[in-house]
Amino acid sequence: MQELDILIRARYPLVYLITPEEDRALGALAQVVDEQSFKPLYVWSVTQGFRSLQRNGQGLWKPGQFSQTAPGTISPEAALDFVIKRGDPTVFVFKDLHPFLESPGVIRWLRDAVGHIRNERLEQTIIVLSPVMRIPAELEKDVAVVDFCLPTIKELGVVFDQVYNDGQVGDGHPSQLSPDTREVLLRAALGLTVDEAEKVYTRALISAGKLTECELDIVLSEKKQVIRRSQILEFHEESKTLEHVGGLENLKKWFIDRSGAFSEKARDYGLPQPKGLLLLGVPGCGKSLVAKTVSNLWNLPLLKLDMGRVFASLVGSSEQNLRSVLRTAESLAPCLLFTDEVDKAFGGMASSMGSDGGTAARVFGTFLTWMQEKVSPVFVIATANRVDRLPGEFLRKGRFDEIFFIDLPNPQEREAILRIHLSMRRKDVISFDVGDLAARTSGFSGAEIEQAIISAMYEAFADDGREFSQFDIIRAIEATKPLSQSMAEQVTALREWAQDRARMASCSPTLIDKSEYLRMESSF
Ligand SMILES: Nc1ncnc2c1ncn2[C@@H]1O[C@H](COP(=O)(O)OP(=O)(O)OP(=O)(O)O)[C@@H](O)[C@H]1O
Ligand SMILES: [Mg+2]
Known part of the structure; x- marks a missing residue:
């Protein structure tokens, strides 16, 4: 207005x-x-x-x-x-x-x-x-x-009261709703239009016969459906926490330090709101994993933005799609907006003018301008594998609060990852020599370590359903050719780029030294 x-x-x-x-x-x-x-x-x-x-x-x-x-x-x-x-x-x-x-x-x-x-x-x-x-x-x-922005809490209040009062009349015995409950139900409908909010409240009222805190889940799930209908944005619920992420101590500390960053207290203290983070790194090293767990750490809803779908012509005009998504995200603020693999969506921008009349470039511009100017607390987490595909403006300082580089895990991190994935599956992690497995998985990504454990389990299960052992895991490791070997050039290039432009997510750098490989070979 x-x-x-x-x-x-x-x-x-x-x-x-x-x-x-x-x-x-x-x-x-x-x-x-x-x-x-x-x-x-x-x-x-x-x-x-x-x-x-x-x-x-x-x-x-x-x-x-x-x-x-x-x-x-x-x-x-x-x-x-x-x-x-x-x-x-x-x-x-x-x-x-x-x-x-x-x-x-x-x-x-x-x-x-x-x-x-x-x-x-x-x-x-x-x-x-x-x-x-x-x-x-x-x-x-x-x-x-x-x-035009979506309704505010106050406007939703008018809708809510109308539905609530109508419902009460029908019921015949008016009950009092506490202001706190009312507020919770109003917040739950943020991100919806007035019409949608009215439908959601009415549906909750009809299906439960009342509108109390217990109906919060109905309102939330209705909202999720409305948002999912946009086909671009999705609520993501994550059960994992930072404890499920091995290593990456610097990055974890960054997130932990900012746990209260969106609180009133932080505003009063004079802290600026964090804007966003770009996570760059080798495939399978936990970029998506860590991004998703932040929603539990910060206790904020996580919206997953599918950049690829923004461009899908089926869904409508790309720029309009993005604008409406960003507006929804703002109405849900404070929240996290997670956009995975931006390099794929914005890759080929340079050729965009020729191939799609500049749509990709315009959408990208809209996104950048929004990031630059946004005042509402929407924290953006973007991930990418390749920097060479990302337009320079994206990487410029100030766009994101920080660019973190997630490298292949070092030996201590590999131990931590092994422990996490073993303990997710078995109680007695002590029966495995995690140090030995870590030494044998030099050059492996977190995802490859996890896969080795899973293959070992399949092997053992196929073999009369016996319990899997250290030896099965070693065999699975032996059978794996890590991506870092087949993509050695790319990994090196990324590492070199990141060296003075990004912050390291791990405390100590990863060194895949030759002696480790030799030891791995000689142990068989
Ligand atoms: N540091 C880690 N700690 C624990 N598990 C990990 C770690 N890194 C990877 N994993 C395991 O590997 C899986 C895949 O990792 P994830 O999807 O986060 O990788 P990514 O970096 O996003 O890869 P890509 O670039 O291919 O998208 C995770 O779901 C998790 O199970
Ligand atoms: Mg990923």
């Missing part, structure tokens, strides 16, 4: 307001305009043409209340002609003009109207209200784009 207020005051002739919530946006707009001056607000739709919105001077407005209609303004061309002919201070809202912006005629009319407002210095603003962003190239320079 603040942004709209400024744009209208600054006499921006054309604003593109993106939201699926027309009524809410119109209500907010009426309030903004009324607080400035009592300008008429004309709303256009292809079914009704222009109608002026009835208000009481303080933005109070009920959906569907119109005072006057402007006859003969059904077609977009006629409506834009109406705009050009009207000299008085006015805000014109166009509902769903976007499909018409494919017609060269309408684009020209709109440009004429914008030019007219600008040249005549009129106190007028044209607002295109639409759930999707579709701006023709001809208008790109003239338009200010605003994302």
